[in-house]
Amino acid sequence: MxxxxxxxxxxxxxxxxxxxxxxxxxxxxxxxxxxxxxxPENIKNAAIKALSDGMTGYTNNAGIDELRAAVAEKLKTENGVSVEPSNVLITAGGSGALHASIMSLIEDGQKVVFNNPGFVSYGSLATLAGGVPDPVPLRPDLHLDVEALKEHFSDKKTKVMVLNSPANPTGAVETKDTIKAVVESAADYGVTVLSDEVYEKFCYGDAKFVSAALFGDNVVTINAASKTYAMTGWRIGFMAASKEIIDQAVKVQQYSLACPTSIAQYAALEAYTGDQxxxxxxxxxxxxxxxxxxxxxxxxxxxxxxxxxxxxxxxxxxxxxxxxxxxxxxxxxxxxxxxxxxxxxxxxxxxxxxxxxxxxxxxxxxxxx
Ligand SMILES: Cc1ncc(COP(=O)(O)O)c(C=O)c1O
The missing domain is CATH 3.90.1150.10 (Aspartate Aminotransferase, domain 1)
Structure with a gap:
C-alpha cells in the first residue's frame, strides 16, 4: 500500500x-x-478575442502587466488602497491567492487564525503548508470576537489571520471599527492579516464593505473575479501586498502552476476595466x-x-x-x-x-x- x-x-x-x-x-x-x-457577454467576448488574437502562450508568472495595473487601479479608486502594479499578483482564483500567501508566510508549526465557522479552505491550507489551523469561535451574533482574536494573536506561534468580510458561511459583514481593531491588534503582535474580500460587492441594506488594507501595512488583500463577475470557472483572482511578500508568493505560483490561464486573464482585464x-x-x-x-x-x-x-x-x-x-x-x-x-x-x-x-x-x- x-x-x-x-x-x-x-x-x-x-x-x-x-x-x-x-x-x-x-x-x-x-x-x-x-x-x-x-x-457577462463583454467579458466572454474579450476571451474570444484573446483566443483569436493568439494570446495562448505562458504569461508572466505574476500575470499580464495590463491586468496587474487594472487591479492596482481598482484598489485605488474603489477601495482607497494605494498599491503599484508590482504589488499585485494575479492568481488562479481567490484560492490561488490564499494558497500562495499561506505557503509564503507559514513555517512549520506556525498558527493560522480564522473564524469558526469559516470558509473551509483556511484550515486545510494551513495544514498543507505545515502550519496549524487555529479557528476562533464567532460571537453568538455570528460576528468576529475581537477580544478572543487578540488572545490568539498574543500566542507567539500565531503568524497569520484570515479575515473574511462579507463572510462565508454566515453572511456577516464586519464594521469599519471591527476591521480596524482586528488589523491594528494583529499588527501589535506581528501577525499578518489576509483579508479575503471575494464577496466585496455583495453587501445589502446599510452594510458597507471596507478594505482591511486601509488600516495597516500588515495586510494582504485577496480578491477574485469569481463572485463579483460570475466567473468562478475562469479561475482568476489576485493578491495585493508588500513587494517583499509578492516576491515570495510569485515563486509559489511559478513552481506550482506557472501562471494563471492566459485567455482568462484577458477576460478578467475586461471585467475590471469594462462595463460594471x-x-x-x-x-x-x-x-x-x-x-x-x-x-x-x-x-x-x-x-x-x-x-x-x-x-x-x-x-x-x-x-x-x-x-x-x-x-x-x-x-x-x-x-x-x-x-x-x-x-x-x-x-x-x-x-x-x-x-x-x-x-x-x-x-x-x-x-x-
Ligand atoms: C470566502 C471565500 N474565499 C475564497 C473563495 C474561493 O474563491 P475562488 O473561486 O476565487 O477561488 C471562496 C469560494 O467559495 C469563498 O467563499
Missing amino acids: TDFAKRVTSIDISGIRKMFESAAPGSINMGLGQPDFDT SSIGVMKKEYEARRNLIINGLRDLGISVSMPEGAFYAFPKLDLDTVMKIVAGGVIITPGAAFGSNGAGYARMSYATSQKNILIALDRIRKAVE
Whole structure:
C-alpha cells in the first residue's frame, strides 16, 4: 500500500461536496457557493478575442502587466488602497491567492487564525503548508470576537489571520471599527492579516464593505473575479501586498502552476476595466432572494439572522433536520462543515432563482413539520 504525505491525509474532502454527492435527483441545490448567473457577454467576448488574437502562450508568472495595473487601479479608486502594479499578483482564483500567501508566510508549526465557522479552505491550507489551523469561535451574533482574536494573536506561534468580510458561511459583514481593531491588534503582535474580500460587492441594506488594507501595512488583500463577475470557472483572482511578500508568493505560483490561464486573464482585464453594470443587477437580485429566503424561513419558525452580505443564509438547524431537508430534495450544508462552532446551523446558498427558493421553502416546510 502506498504511504501518503501526512499533510494531505490529515485533511478531509470538503463537507460541501459530500452533501452534493448524496442528493436525490431533482433536488434544489443550495449547497454550492457558486453564482447562478452567466459571465457577462463583454467579458466572454474579450476571451474570444484573446483566443483569436493568439494570446495562448505562458504569461508572466505574476500575470499580464495590463491586468496587474487594472487591479492596482481598482484598489485605488474603489477601495482607497494605494498599491503599484508590482504589488499585485494575479492568481488562479481567490484560492490561488490564499494558497500562495499561506505557503509564503507559514513555517512549520506556525498558527493560522480564522473564524469558526469559516470558509473551509483556511484550515486545510494551513495544514498543507505545515502550519496549524487555529479557528476562533464567532460571537453568538455570528460576528468576529475581537477580544478572543487578540488572545490568539498574543500566542507567539500565531503568524497569520484570515479575515473574511462579507463572510462565508454566515453572511456577516464586519464594521469599519471591527476591521480596524482586528488589523491594528494583529499588527501589535506581528501577525499578518489576509483579508479575503471575494464577496466585496455583495453587501445589502446599510452594510458597507471596507478594505482591511486601509488600516495597516500588515495586510494582504485577496480578491477574485469569481463572485463579483460570475466567473468562478475562469479561475482568476489576485493578491495585493508588500513587494517583499509578492516576491515570495510569485515563486509559489511559478513552481506550482506557472501562471494563471492566459485567455482568462484577458477576460478578467475586461471585467475590471469594462462595463460594471452586471454587478448591480446581480446584487439587486441577491438582495431580493435574501429577503425572500429569510422571511420564508422565519415564517416556518426557523431562527435565522439577517445576513448582511455574500449569498448565504445561516439558519439554526440541527443535523437531523438538515438530513430530513436534504432527503426532502433541498441540498444544504451542515454548519459543522465550516468548523465545530457551526454545529447546530446549516448554510443555504441563495445563488439560485427566486422560483427555486420558493420550491425549496415548500420542501423545507414539509420536512420540518
Ligand atoms: C470566502 C471565500 N474565499 C475564497 C473563495 C474561493 O474563491 P475562488 O473561486 O476565487 O477561488 C471562496 C469560494 O467559495 C469563498 O467563499
